[in-house]
Amino acid sequence: MTVLPTGEQFTLRCAGSEATVVEVGGGLRSYHAAGRALVDGYGEHEMAGNVRGHVLVPWPNRLADGCYTWDGEEHRTPLSEPEQANAIHGLVRFSAWHVVDRSSDGITLEHLLHPQPGYPFALRLQVAYELSTEGLRVTTTAVNEGAVALPYGEGHHPYLAAGPGLRVDDCVLESPGRTRLETDGRGIPTGSVPVAGTPFDLRGGRAVGDLVIDHAFTDLERDADGLAWVRFTGPDGRGAALWLDSAYSHLQLFTGDVVPEPRRRQGLAVEPMTCPPNAFATGESVIRLEPGESTTATWGLAPLG
Template identity: 45%
Template structure:
């Protein structure tokens, strides 16, 4: 039986990637966790480290219309009536390439009642001195155009302290307000209006966040970074490029079970429910490819 676990290493970095959802299961720097991990068996808890494709976040009622045809995706978040995180999180991805410091996984999303076309998706994970560099690519392998969005779903760990004690930096000036019951989009607000202004680093405290941010400040190379730091002096950074105009931040609040274990930082090509709103939605023509990359690295 083929292995569903793939360990890679380079210098002080080690990682474990699982075929379940194409997910990053572990990432460590000198033995210190940089993400919230999970076990080698069973379902991936809380979508940790999965690749959310062909849409990120929520699709209201799992319904959308595209090119004159109605589609119905499985509603996998029944308490909010949404299709959450796309169609690939429950798949077992296949290994296309494996080396000591790199692994590439692939999956296929087929055309049908959920989606208009065949989509072939790959994700690469590569370790080096600069941390874990990842790239997700998708090619429309079918004969019809298709809507497309994507995001990774890691939960970052700054250090040994509680999340409330961590310092957060998010270079965004706006966020998408959502309904309190279903977390579906309402409209844009400034980060000052929402109490989510982390453009200068500040302590998280008890604030609860589960929102998509945009209006992102980037450097000359088009890169943006979210940083979290622990009072002990350790930290972690997620860096992403201009391919991702949005980033979802979630403080991992749970009404029952382990609470606030890490900070979800999810670069997104489009906001929640984009298949219905059309906001920043990509349209892949037959044969067209889209790729986007991100990096997770330790901060001393």
């Protein structure tokens, strides 16, 4: 039997909606609801290019030079973005995950990240996907299985679909960030600025047009339930909403300008993150997990229109 690039495929179904989760990386490959694709995913015979649907653990985004200091000891991880001398998006994107619970509309995948050079810690991860009439809910849990405290950050990397024949340029984007992180040429934050009065103030919704976005945002506006919302809609008002709970302090938006054609600007990456880029180096919002401790974060997707 030919091995698929992302391993075994797990399809969830509920009331006419369907989502496919994969063994390799434990990520979301596709999600269809209300008769259309909500994520710009990939085929079962493809690799997950451009980080599509990946789980980003134990850090999201970039780590400059792959270096950080933890409890007085310096660590150096492999440079997975060598052209910029960065380590990017953690260590589990191409690892195999296994099923610990499954039903017709839900699945929980698990991966044990063993100690390794640059991250000498034991971390047990579970990602639970639940499909309902309200949408898709994704819950990530991490447990420190080692004997010493460890640093932890987490993110996800879905691309919201612009729609058949559309590009990001044709869509309206509403996003909750009050503050945008400025970055250098390597994508490493150099400071932060309020979005008010700038093209990056997306709180009231605006046509994307030719706006180029590859930035992290924080100080997220939230509803009465503590959820922050991103809404991405086409000219017909249909689209997708992504929500994230209070565990996610940051949100990366990426209009896909460096993605090769024909996928360039075809989907909008919306990345919930528990910490900003380069957090392991700066310490900002890094979660300290003592032996036996755990942490959980939840986000979700729902159709609009």
